[in-house]
Amino acid sequence: MEVFLQSLISGLLIGGLYAIIGIGMTLIMGVLKIINLAHGQILMVAMYVTWVLWKFFGIDPYLSIFITIPFIFVFAEGLSKYLLHPLIEKESILPENQVLMTVGIGMVLVELARSIFTSNYKSIHTSYTDKAWHVAGISLHVPLVIAFVIAIFLTIGLYFLLRKTDLGRSIRATAQDKVAATLMGISSAKITILTYGLGSALDAAAGSLLLPVYYLYPDVGPLFTVKAFVITILGGLGSTVGAIAGGLVLGVAETFGATYISSGYRDAVGLVIFLIVLVFFPGGLKRLTKV
Amino acid sequence: MLKVENINMSYGDLQVLWDVSFEVKEGEIVVLVGANGAGKSSVLKTISGIQKISSGDITLNGESIANTEPSEIIKKGIVHVPEARRLFNEMTVEENLIMGSLHGEAKEKRYETMEKCFELFPRVKERRKQLAGTLSGGEQQMVAIARGLMSLPKILMLDEPSLGLAPVLVQDIFDIIKGIRHQGVTVLLVEQNVQTTLTFCDRAYVLENGRITLEGTGKELLNNDHVREAYLGI
Numbered sequence: 001m002e003v004f005l006q007s008l009i010s011g012l013l014i015g016g017l018y019a020i021i022g023i024g025m026t027l028i029m030g031v032l033k034i035i036n037l038a039h040g041q042i043l044m045v046a047m048y049v050t051w052v053l054w055k056f057f058g059i060d061p062y063l064s065i066f067i068t069i070p071f072i073f074v075f076a077e078g079l080s081k082y083l084l085h086p087l088i089e090k091e092s093i094l095p096e097n098q099v100l101m102t103v104g105i106g107m108v109l110v111e112l113a114r115s116i117f118t119s120n121y122k123s124i125h126t127s128y129t130d131k132a133w134h135v136a137g138i139s140l141h142v143p144l145v146i147a148f149v150i151a152i153f154l155t156i157g158l159y160f161l162l163r164k165t166d167l168g169r170s171i172r173a174t175a176q177d178k179v180a181a182t183l184m185g186i187s188s189a190k191i192t193i194l195t196y197g198l199g200s201a202l203d204a205a206a207g208s209l210l211l212p213v214y215y216l217y218p219d220v221g222p223l224f225t226v227k228a229f230v231i232t233i234l235g236g237l238g239s240t241v242g243a244i245a246g247g248l249v250l251g252v253a254e255t256f257g258a259t260y261i262s263s264g265y266r267d268a269v270g271l272v273i274f275l276i277v278l279v280f281f282p283g284g285l286k287r288l289t290k291v
Numbered sequence: 292m293l294k295v296e297n298i299n300m301s302y303g304d305l306q307v308l309w310d311v312s313f314e315v316k317e318g319e320i321v322v323l324v325g326a327n328g329a330g331k332s333s334v335l336k337t338i339s340g341i342q343k344i345s346s347g348d349i350t351l352n353g354e355s356i357a358n359t360e361p362s363e364i365i366k367k368g369i370v371h372v373p374e375a376r377r378l379f380n381e382m383t384v385e386e387n388l389i390m391g392s393l394h395g396e397a398k399e400k401r402y403e404t405m406e407k408c409f410e411l412f413p414r415v416k417e418r419r420k421q422l423a424g425t426l427s428g429g430e431q432q433m434v435a436i437a438r439g440l441m442s443l444p445k446i447l448m449l450d451e452p453s454l455g456l457a458p459v460l461v462q463d464i465f466d467i468i469k470g471i472r473h474q475g476v477t478v479l480l481v482e483q484n485v486q487t488t489l490t491f492c493d494r495a496y497v498l499e500n501g502r503i504t505l506e507g508t509g510k511e512l513l514n515n516d517h518v519r520e521a522y523l524g525i
Contacts, residue, residue, distance in 0.1 A: 166393055173379050173390050180377035182341055184390045185365035
């Protein structure tokens, strides 16, 4: 029972980080109507930025989100403005080709990271990396708890942005009906570019928060793209609440897989669930709960 | 007030508007009538800036507004309530109204205008917290018009507000449009419901295959043989 609870809680904690990765992906999917197959690679870039900041400037990985979030926001806006958006403007290019562009962006980012940092595994060691709090026989890994709390704050912040500000409402309106949004005087080009930046910024936060508990190597990018994809499918495409649920489910499933099967199968469990969802619940959690 | 002069517009190599000219004077209700595919909606799209014209000019009080970005057009006081309502279905009615008031003065007076809209549409007020997608067709049309009014327009362009509504509701909607005119808003209406609209509009234009073929007051057109035969079936 204790092992079960321990796994459940660890899974939920890591799931909180997966949730913000998924929300970022969902935002981009909602407005750009494409699957961002560079999502994990952008997260990887954020992890390297965090690593560099820690290694060379001694900046704590959790504090570095104040740098990685704006940095990745601007970086991703640039990608969107100069590489993705021009594809929408040209009528002869199918919008779906943006997906291929994200694949290309992802590959370039991975290989750039490899040429700069080599393929060697990197990790960081802080004073609290190995610390744990013990509550009622369950140990809570300190870096994961901090990361989880920050993830919750980011999610709440995003919720307020989307619900209570004109900018957020414009993003939702553009996702729901681009033409109607344009008639309301919203520049869909501006919103599209900004949303890619915003979704990637959430991703960046997850990258910084993950670094204290994860190994870093260039191919971590594609791995997280797959995870982000699984989370969004689990949650039902385009649903923010679904993405949160999907993130938590994936986190818990992976931890249970690691505990009860073998830690080598950690990532495989997520993919098996992905297949089960696609075959039996193609609409994901969104279809079950209608949220 | 609004003048459309010899505009031509194409979707790719398919030309849909041919030398279309018409005028809307301040305080009028002007109707463009015509069959499906005649180009009525396309005319509104060129005015609101979501379609570019290839030649001709559109002027508002003498100033050219042709091929201007939609976000500028709405700031100049022209709002386009699109065909089939196109509400933001997963947003509440109130949020939909807010989306109509994103700029300048409309934004400052947002909640004041909203109260006025609620007076005009008490039904909309009852539903203010509901998701727009859960409303009935008539209620959705009211929200769509209210969302247009939220931008404090000088000219309200309505694309087939009677589409898909029960006859009783159609009458309600037209009564509301008359009320809006009384508040000093000029109305440019696109309709297939020829009989009813011609009875209450000031002037009308008949659009056929992308060309203006007839114009006159509502009464004149109601008595026109071609209109009677082609659109009224008499």
